[in-house]
Amino acid sequence: MNDVVKIIFKRLGLGLVTLLVISVIIFSAVEMLPGDIAQAVLGQGATKENVAAMREQLGLDRPAVVRYFEWLGNAVTGDFGHSLVSQKQVSSAISERFANTLFLALYAAVIAVPVAILLGVLTALWRNTPFDRVANVATLTSISSPEFFLGYILILFLSVKTGYFPSLAKINAEMGFFEKLERMFLPALTMVLVVVAHMMRMTRSAIINLLASPYIEMARLKGVPGWRIITHHALPNAWAPIINVIALNLAYLVTGVVLVEVVFVFPGIGQMLVDSVTKRDFPVVQACCLIFAATFILLNLAADVGAILTNPRLRHPK
Amino acid sequence: MSKETKPELIEQMASEAKNGRISRREFLQYALAAGITASSGSLLWSSEVAAASPKRGGTFRWGIHDGNTSDTHDPGTYVTRQMIFLAHQYRSYLTLIESDNSLGPDLATEWEAAPGAKQWTFKLNKNATFHSGRKVTANDVVASINHHRGEKTTSAAKALLSDVEDVVADDDHTVTFKLSSGNADLPWLMTDYHFAICPANADGTIDWKSGDGCGPYKIESGEFGVSWNLSRHNGWHGEGAYFDAVEMTVLNDPNARQTALVTGDVDCVSLVDLKTLSLLKRNPNIEIDNVPSGAAITLPMFCDTAPFNDVNVRNALKLSIDRQEIVDKIAFGAATMGNDFHLAPGQPYFPESIPQREYDPDKAKALLKKAGAEGLTVSLSTADSVFSGAVDMCVLYAEQAKRAGIKINVVREPNDGYYSDVWLKKPFSAVSWGSRPTPDVMFTLAYKHDAAWNESHWQNDRFNELLMQAKAELDQGLRGEMYNEMCQLMRDDGGTVIPFFNNFVSARSKKVMHGPELAASWTCDGARAPSRWWFA
Numbered sequence: 093m094n095d096v097v098k099i100i101f102k103r104l105g106l107g108l109v110t111l112l113v114i115s116v117i118i119f120s121a122v123e124m125l126p127g128d129i130a131q132a133v134l135g136q137g138a139t140k141e142n143v144a145a146m147r148e149q150l151g152l153d154r155p156a157v158v159r160y161f162e163w164l165g166n167a168v169t170g171d172f173g174h175s176l177v178s179q180k181q182v183s184s185a186i187s188e189r190f191a192n193t194l195f196l197a198l199y200a201a202v203i204a205v206p207v208a209i210l211l212g213v214l215t216a217l218w219r220n221t222p223f224d225r226v227a228n229v230a231t232l233t234s235i236s237s238p239e240f241f242l243g244y245i246l247i248l249f250l251s252v253k254t255g256y257f258p259s260l261a262k263i264n265a266e267m268g269f270f271e272k273l274e275r276m277f278l279p280a281l282t283m284v285l286v287v288v289a290h291m292m293r294m295t296r297s298a299i300i301n302l303l304a305s306p307y308i309e310m311a312r313l314k315g316v317p318g319w320r321i322i323t324h325h326a327l328p329n330a331w332a333p334i335i336n337v338i339a340l341n342l343a344y345l346v347t348g349v350v351l352v353e354v355v356f357v358f359p360g361i362g363q364m365l366v367d368s369v370t371k372r373d374f375p376v377v378q379a380c381c382l383i384f385a386a387t388f389i390l391l392n393l394a395a396d397v398g399a400i401l402t403n404p405r406l407r408h409p410k
Numbered sequence: 411m412s413k414e415t416k417p418e419l420i421e422q423m424a425s426e427a428k429n430g431r432i433s434r435r436e437f438l439q440y441a442l443a444a445g446i447t448a449s450s451g452s453l454l455w456s457s458e459v460a461a462a463s464p465k466r467g468g469t470f471r472w473g474i475h476d477g478n479t480s481d482t483h484d485p486g487t488y489v490t491r492q493m494i495f496l497a498h499q500y501r502s503y504l505t506l507i508e509s510d511n512s513l514g515p516d517l518a519t520e521w522e523a524a525p526g527a528k529q530w531t532f533k534l535n536k537n538a539t540f541h542s543g544r545k546v547t548a549n550d551v552v553a554s555i556n557h558h559r560g561e562k563t564t565s566a567a568k569a570l571l572s573d574v575e576d577v578v579a580d581d582d583h584t585v586t587f588k589l590s591s592g593n594a595d596l597p598w599l600m601t602d603y604h605f606a607i608c609p610a611n612a613d614g615t616i617d618w619k620s621g622d623g624c625g626p627y628k629i630e631s632g633e634f635g636v637s638w639n640l641s642r643h644n645g646w647h648g649e650g651a652y653f654d655a656v657e658m659t660v661l662n663d664p665n666a667r668q669t670a671l672v673t674g675d676v677d678c679v680s681l682v683d684l685k686t687l688s689l690l691k692r693n694p695n696i697e698i699d700n701v702p703s704g705a706a707i708t709l710p711m712f713c714d715t716a717p718f719n720d721v722n723v724r725n726a727l728k729l730s731i732d733r734q735e736i737v738d739k740i741a742f743g744a745a746t747m748g749n750d751f752h753l754a755p756g757q758p759y760f761p762e763s764i765p766q767r768e769y770d771p772d773k774a775k776a777l778l779k780k781a782g783a784e785g786l787t788v789s790l791s792t793a794d795s796v797f798s799g800a801v802d803m804c805v806l807y808a809e810q811a812k813r814a815g816i817k818i819n820v821v822r823e824p825n826d827g828y829y830s831d832v833w834l835k836k837p838f839s840a841v842s843w844g845s846r847p848t849p850d851v852m853f854t855l856a857y858k859h860d861a862a863w864n865e866s867h868w869q870n871d872r873f874n875e876l877l878m879q880a881k882a883e884l885d886q887g888l889r890g891e892m893y894n895e896m897c898q899l900m901r902d903d904g905g906t907v908i909p910f911f912n913n914f915v916s917a918r919s920k921k922v923m924h925g926p927e928l929a930a931s932w933t934c935d936g937a938r939a940p941s942r943w944w945f946a
Contacts, residue, residue, distance in 0.1 A: 126827075146564040157853050177480040178634065179619075247669055259669045262637065262659060354663045357670075359636045360811050365636060367479040376480070 096407075100393065107389040115167075115378060119160050122190040122374050125260065128152060129372040134210045150176050163375065175368075182352055182379045186361065190383060193360035197345035198278055200283040204345075205338060208288045212295025212334075213327065217318055219300060231289035244283045250278060254395040261356040279356040283349065287341040294337040298330035321364050332399035339395035370389035417910075434505035450803065468945040470653040470922070472934075473667050473676035477660030479635030483618045485606040486558055486565030491680065491933075492635065492660055494603045498937040499640055499656060500541070501606035501623035502647075504532055504551065505597050507931045509924075509942060511756050513598055516648065517546060517607055517624065527592035527882045534583040540609050541628035541646040548579030549713035553610035555587075557618075570851070587719035592882025596890065598758065601931070602847060626651035626941040635660055640940070669698060671917055678943075679844065680933050684742040684798075690917060698917050701720060701928045702746040704754040704845030704852075705912045709807075712837040713905040717788065722781035722902055727788070728907050729777070730814035731807050732769035736909050738804045744915045749909030751897035752857065753849050756930035759893040764901060774814035787817040789804075791795035791832050794839040795825035800840050803909065834865055841865060844902045848891050850881055857900065864907030873899045921946050 130146035147153050166173055172182040211231070215224040234242060251259040261279045263272050273315055302308060311321050350362035361380055368376040400406045436781035438585040477492030485501070488494055504522070508514040518532040538546040555577045558565035576588040587596060599605075607624060608616040608861055621629050626646045632638035640656040658677060661667040664683040670676045672693060682690060682698065711727065718724055733747040746755060749767055753760055778784050792804045801822055808818035823832045832839055856863045859874050873896055880892040900906070916934035924943040929936030935943065 132566075134564065139569060141561070142566065144562055145562050149564065170646060175480065178482050181944055244665060247665075251673055252669060255673065259673050260661075260666065260675045262660070262675075264637075353872070355666060357659065357661055357663070357666050359633070363635065364479045371478070371480045373480050 096397060099400070100397060103396070104388075106384070107393070110389060111382055111385055115164070115382060116160070118378050118381045119156075119163075119374065122369070122372060122377055123156050125369075125372060127372065129374075132371045133177060144281060163378070172379045175373055175376050177368075177371050177373050182375050185376065186364070186379055186383070188265070189359055189364050190360045192358065193346060193349060193362070195272070196279060196283070196349065196358065196360060196375070197275055197342065199273065199280040200287070200345050201342055203280065204284040204287050204341070207284070208291035208338075209295050209334070211288070212292045213299065213322055215296045216299035216303070216326075217322055219296070227292070231292055234285040235287075235289035237281055238356050239286055239351045239353055243278070246278050246282055247355075257390045259356070261358040263359070276358070279349075279352050279358050282352050282355075283345055285345060291334070291337050291341055295330070295334050298333045299326045302326045302329055315346045328402065328403065331402040335398040335402070336395045338399075339391040343388045343391045412807070430856045431596055432912065436623050446750060455685040461832075464650070464652050464923075464944040465946075466652045466654070466944070468653050469526060469657055470678070470943070470945075471657045471659065471676040472940065473659050473661040473670050473679040475660075475662060475664075475667065475679075475681040477635045477662060479633075481634045483621050484564075485554075485608065485618060486563065486567065487605050488603055488606075488837075489566070492854060495680065495934070495937045496658065497603055497606050498625070498932075499627040499940050500621065500625045500629050500660075501608065502538065502546075502585075502625045503605055503607065504600040506938070507601050507929050507936050509929050509935055511758070511927075511930055513601070513758075517551070518597075518600075521597050523594065523596075523769075523884055524946045527594045527596070527884055528589050530587040530589070530596045532585045532587075534585065535647045536583055536646040537645075539643075540622050540624045541620050541643055541645075542609070542656050543645070543839070544609065546607065546624050547582045548585045550610045550616075550870060551607055552577050552579050552843050554607045555605065555728050556614065557608070557616050558604060564824070565604060567602060570599060570602060570604075580797060591698045591925045594849045594880075594882060594884050599666075599851070603937075605800070625757045627656050630655075632658075644693050645747045648941065650941045653940055656940040668917075671919070674919070675937040677922050678916065678934065678939060681914050682915045682917045684744050684915065687742055687744065687915065695920050696917050697920055697922075699924075699928060699934075700744055700917065701914045701915050701916075701930055701933070702754055702756050703912055703933075704757045706748060706752055706754065707803075707909050708752070708841045708843060709867070709909065709914070710839065710841060710909040711905045713869065713906070714867045715837045717781075717783055718837060720781045720783065722777040723783050723786065726774040726777040726783075726786070727811070728767060729770045729774035729818065730811040730816055731907060731909060732810045733767075733909055734769070736803055737812065739806065739911070740799045741910060744913040746913060748910050749901060750904065750906065750908050751900040752843075752852050752906065752908060753893070753897055754845075754911040754930070757845075757849065758847075759849050759890050761890075761893065761894040761897045763897055767901065769810065771810075771814035774811075774816070777816065786816060787818075787819065788838055789819045789821050789836075790822050790838050790840065791821045791836040793825050793828045793832070795828055797842045797912075800842075804840055807909070834863070847907045847931070849896070850877070853877055853896065854881075857904070868905045870899055870903055873903075918943075 126333045129150065130143045130152065134142050134146065163173055174180060175182055175185055178185065181226050211227055215227050218224055248260045250256050257277050258275055259278065263275050303326060306320060308325055311325050349360055350366060352358065353362045361383070365377065365380040368380065438679055473490060476490045478490050481490055483491050485497065488497060503516045504518040506514050506516040517534055517538050519535050521530060521532045523530050532550065534546065534548060540546060551890050557563065558567045559571050559574065573590045573593060574587055575590050578586050580586055608618050609622050611617050626643055626648060627640035630639045630641050638658040639661060642651050642654055646655070661670055661679065667679045667681070668683060668686065668846045671679045672682060687698070692698060711724060713719060715725070728750050735743045737743060737747055747766065749764060778786055790804050792800050801820065804820045808820050811818050833841055846855065854877065855861060856865055857868060857873070858864065858877060859869050876892045876896050880889050883889045883892065916933045922943055923946050924935060929938070
């Protein structure tokens with residue numbers, strides 16, 4: 093068990109280094125974009141003096157390296173700075189939106205993960221039957237369609253034609269939990285449709301791979317029923333690749349939602365990131381990207397730890 | 411009682427009643443006399459008449475386009491529609507554009523110029539208050555205008571006030587503007603969305619951060635780029651503000667906007683996707699407002715570059731464009747034909763008397779012959795980013811010009827950097843302009859001989875002379891004549907083909923009512939729908 097803790101700490105340390113590298117990349121990427129915040133905010137009609145005055149106010153006339161280390165120095169102490177445009181504290185500007193995004197991701201995950209694993213197990217059990225074919229075609233179709241298209245289709249049938257669910261996922265802090273769930277159902281469903289196929293197919297193939305193993309054959313000869321072979325003998329050994337794919341998809345649920353946010357007018361972090369990039373609002377871009385990067389790092393870590401814990405050979409190395 | 415069988419008499423009575431000439435009781439009496447039962451007469455009253463007179467109450471849910479999470483309350487950097495629309499609700503201006511496109515009072519009740527228009531005095535409304543309860547005084551106005559002036563300002567509206575030398579408060583409710591040169595349009599200029607009046611701080615700066623204002627609605631809560639909840643400001647100095655509350659939701663995606671309107675999540679949307687306009691029109695619960703605006707699409711030609719240095723060639727190109735077809739096919743009918751002068755119907759001083767230029771390839775041919783330029787070949791630069799359909803429009807124009815024997819090569823330029831690398835650099839290009847409040851601002855910006863943005867390199871002495879004269883002319887009649895002549899000069903000598911002016915196309919639920927006219931300054935009645943419209 094100590095080894096697992098050691099691994100976690102090692103990986104967290106490496107994660108911090110990764111974040112540092114990412115922050116440098118993002119800073120230089122924003123610097124390399126044509127134009128700067130003063131031009132973006134003031135628009136086409138701005139005069140040279142206007143732009144110069146704003147640059148001076150925001151401290152953009154200083155060298156890039158100085159600005160980066162100043163930001164880094166503050167970030168290390170937990171201060172992510174102020175948005176250059178709105179002057180608001182970045183952490184307070186982001187926190188509510190990030191909470192919304194996390195909530196949506198969690199909502200989608202709570203539906204998608206069990207559905208995907210169940211479908212995966214069932215399609216492995218009834219492989220090459222019409223059920224398997226239909227489930228495969230349906231999920232592959234949904235993963236192959238762009239999210240905004242899926243969103244529009246859902247809006248058309250579940251909102252415009254039937255009126256079952258609202259098309260606008262407008263939520264705010266005063267809303268009750270269940271009202272939020274209802275308002276967010278369509279975006280959550282869209283994301284479920286996007287991620288289910290990947291997880292389901294990985295579950296299916298991981299299990300089918302194992303079904304050819306001698307110990308499964310043995311179980312079958314003993315007369316163990318098909319579903320029990322899968323849940324008791326195959327699945328426990330197939331967890332590692334499945335957990336990996338789940339982690340990857342969970343990360344996607346957090347970071348890949350910009351289009352879904354636009355289609356359903358959901359106040360998440362993706363739209364904020366896009367707006368900040370167009371305005372070259374570096375502190376906000378940096379904070380959003382680091383959150384995304386940290387999400388990936390943590391979920392990957394969780395996947396590796398999960399793989400170790402579900403595998404006795406890795407849990408008790410010689 | 412269905413609409414088809416309604417007797418003319420009733421219709422006439424309904425219109426009398428709408429104009430307030432007869433009361434509900436009289437209406438019902440006459441209706442009874444005309445053989446209509448009391449109940450259907452009463453129904454008629456409510457459907458026909460009551461709807462036309464404003465009623466208080468309700469929450470107006472307004473879906474708006476073009477909102478950004480990084481917007482701010484700073485009036486100097488308002489740029490998105492979200493902030494422009496919001497500004498007309500929570501803040502006030504000195505003057506405003508009425509629904510009939512005339513200039514009307516907002517915070518200023520009256521204004522007067524000294525002869526020569528080098529000095530303007532505005533009298534403020536003594537009842538005006540900020541949402542915080544404080545009275546609006548001349549100091550607030552001075553600070554708010556100074557926010558856009560001086561060395562240190564970051565305001566995008568600085569150039570508009572370049573000839574303002576000083577702004578002083580004469581007393582608590584009088585403000586005087588001192589100008590370096592006469593400008594008869596200053597009261598019009600004060601309707602610009604940047605010049606919102608904010609509460610002054612003690613040091614002469616303004617407090618824009620708090621979001622306090624003196625407009626018809628105050629901000630209860632909201633988030634940039636998401637939504638705003640507003641409630642009626644009971645101390646507002648103006649007429650209207652019939653809704654109890656206004657809920658503005660940023661809906662940047664055209665499909666999300668339309669769906670929200672169709673499913674009843676909002677009562678009105680500020681912009682409709684033209685491609686699906688005809689489908690939306692079929693919805694019986696939705697009303698479309700299609701209002702001509704001053705936002706022009708122009709095709710400037712360099713008047714100092716061959717072959718455009720010959721006025722006959724320029725006019726031949728102006729005659730070889732079929733504007734009606736372009737309005738129908740490119741703008742899906744939601745546009746108003748241009749007439750090669752940069753002033754749209756509905757804008758001040760629009761010259762009604764100048765005839766519309768028609769598509770006439772034969773006349774164009776004759777002009778080319780006169781110029782010795784038969785078989786003319788020109789290149790027209792354009793890009794998709796100019797406006798949706800810009801490339802298509804130029805290709806269509808090229809087809810139309812073939813009949814006049816002109817070959818137009820449509821050059822598709824990159825979207826990125828179009829306005830820095832193509833506009834003002836290539837001799838013939840497509841450009842999209844926003845609306846400007848007065849002809850003076852527009853002409854000075856893009857047609858004056860020394861203007862930095864003189865996109866057609868047009869030099870016309872008479873035009874420039876008239877422009878300077880008209881600027882300081884306070885007699886409206888004389889000014890109108892001058893602008894009339896200037897427009898004629900642009901049309902017949904200028905170097906700009908103006909295919910059309912965009913319309914503002916918004917849509918609302920049938921429950922939402924408005925007066926007979928709609929301002930052309932912004933979409934949704936000059937962005938003042940919340941304070942001017944009402945629920946039936």
